[in-house]
Amino acid sequence: MNDHFVTQQLKKLRQINPSETWVSEQRQIITAQVYNGQEPEVTAANRWGDFWLSFKYLVTQPVTAVSAFLVVALLGGGSASYLASRNAKPGDSMFLAKKINERAQLLAVSFDRTEQNRLKLSIARQRATDMSEVDQEANQQQAEAISREFKQTINDVKERLAKDEAKTEALASLRAKNPVQAPKESATTSDKMDDTFSVASGKDKGDRLEISEPSKPTTRQMLEDAEKLFDNKEYSAAIDKLQTASDLIVE
Amino acid sequence: MTKPLVKQSSDRLLFLRLKIKDQAAFIKAYEAYQADIYRFIYFKVNSEAEAQDLTSTVFLKVWSVVQAGKLKDYKTLRSFLYTVARNTIIDYYRQSGRVNQLSLDDDADPIDIADGRPGIIETIQRDSDLDSIYQALCELKPEYREVIVMHFVNELSVAEIAQITNKKPGNIRVIIHRGLEAIRKLATEEPLFDK
Numbered sequence: 133m134n135d136h137f138v139t140q141q142l143k144k145l146r147q148i149n150p151s152e153t154w155v156s157e158q159r160q161i162i163t164a165q166v167y168n169g170q171e172p173e174v175t176a177a178n179r180w181g182d183f184w185l186s187f188k189y190l191v192t193q194p195v196t197a198v199s200a201f202l203v204v205a206l207l208g209g210g211s212a213s214y215l216a217s218r219n220a221k222p223g224d225s226m227f228l229a230k231k232i233n234e235r236a237q238l239l240a241v242s243f244d245r246t247e248q249n250r251l252k253l254s255i256a257r258q259r260a261t262d263m264s265e266v267d268q269e270a271n272q273q274q275a276e277a278i279s280r281e282f283k284q285t286i287n288d289v290k291e292r293l294a295k296d297e298a299k300t301e302a303l304a305s306l307r308a309k310n311p312v313q314a315p316k317e318s319a320t321t322s323d324k325m326d327d328t329f330s331v332a333s334g335k336d337k338g339d340r341l342e343i344s345e346p347s348k349p350t351t352r353q354m355l356e357d358a359e360k361l362f363d364n365k366e367y368s369a370a371i372d373k374l375q376t377a378s379d380l381i382v383e
Numbered sequence: 384m385t386k387p388l389v390k391q392s393s394d395r396l397l398f399l400r401l402k403i404k405d406q407a408a409f410i411k412a413y414e415a416y417q418a419d420i421y422r423f424i425y426f427k428v429n430s431e432a433e434a435q436d437l438t439s440t441v442f443l444k445v446w447s448v449v450q451a452g453k454l455k456d457y458k459t460l461r462s463f464l465y466t467v468a469r470n471t472i473i474d475y476y477r478q479s480g481r482v483n484q485l486s487l488d489d490d491a492d493p494i495d496i497a498d499g500r501p502g503i504i505e506t507i508q509r510d511s512d513l514d515s516i517y518q519a520l521c522e523l524k525p526e527y528r529e530v531i532v533m534h535f536v537n538e539l540s541v542a543e544i545a546q547i548t549n550k551k552p553g554n555i556r557v558i559i560h561r562g563l564e565a566i567r568k569l570a571t572e573e574p575l576f577d578k
Contacts, residue, residue: 148536
């Protein structure tokens with residue numbers, strides 16, 4: 133006989149109940165005492181009253197009050213800092229909040245490299261716009277901060293594109309060394325492509341090393357051009373160039 | 384032993400409605416808890432008739448407290464009802480000069496669960512395991528029996544029992560443990576009398 137058995141048996145003792153006759157009689161007596169003999173009907177107003185009581189109870193609970201305060205503080209604080217930092221530029225006191233917001237956006241698209249690159253280029257365009265609005269003579273420190281941020285963002289994208297390119301090349305060379313692993317079903321298409329490119333490259337049909345995506349060096353080139361335009365204080369042209377580079381990344 | 388959320392919220396709602404002297408809420412509370420209160424009192428006193436009288440007294444007292452607007456903020460409605468029931472039983476013993484002790488072999492006042500309703504006692508006696516547990520429970524120290532009945536038979540939580548008995552939850556857990564041990568011992572011993 134273990135504890136579980138004993139507790140199961142004890143639960144069975146719930147069958148000890150007062151007689152139904154007594155319960156019914158007692159209910160009548162209590163109803164008579166409470167209502168003076170007449171029991172009112174349940175109305176919609178009673179139900180609304182229940183809802184209102186529950187609501188009032190919830191509102192007065194410390195846990196609810198603390199949770200509501202935290203939610204308001206987080207949402208309110210977040211919104212307030214976002215609004216205040218919306219027009220902040222590098223070097224401003226509120227720029228840190230804006231930077232955090234940008235990081236959060238980048239984190240949200242961390243699973244998508246293309247979208248992350250596009251977002252970084254959008255941030256770089258914003259820095260170029262900031263630079264065009266700043267009086268560089270009067271705010272030399274701020275101008276330096278913006279320039280630093282701009283270049284850092286562009287370099288990030290360039291490095292990422294270079295890494296992607298290296299990966300593609302490594303993959304292509306691996307395929308060239310192990311042609312068996314190349315999918316056979318695409319042979320017809322590959323032959324056609326090899327015909328086209330092998331003429332220009334002077335390589336054999338099996339050599340696919342020369343087949344590279346032309347968009348990536350172009351994108352990187354465009355980023356370098358945008359950097360040069362930025363250095364030459366041609367901010368509007370730099371913004372256009374970055375926009376084109378961004379479109380190319382998608383393609 | 385956690386109550387389902389719906390049951391907890393309906394208990395809370397009933398309690399809130401009682402605070403504003405809602406008559407319908409009182410009737411609902413009676414319907415919901417009369418059997419539990421009766422059972423609790425039954426294991427404290429020795430007869431069905433007295434358990435019935437005391438249960439009626441408990442609900443009338445509760446109604447007078449509700450009407451007077453003196454509801455303290457108990458954890459649950461159930462804990463409030465049990466507190467009133469406990470105090471009523473204490474008053475009952477004080478007035479009658481009886482000792483709060485159930486005894487199966489007391490010829491002058493034997494436990495008679497049937498009291499004109501042979502169905503329940505027969506069901507219990509037919510199940511030898513249940514019968515031995517029931518007898519052991521009746522033989523148990525009143526302090527243990529009270530907590531065991533509240534926790535395992537009437538399914539009150541340790542926190543509720545602690546509030547009703549003015550003890551710490553840790554103490555209640557110890558009582559539950561010792562009570563179960565005592566029941567097991569009593570139930571496996573030789574029967575005290577022949578049925």
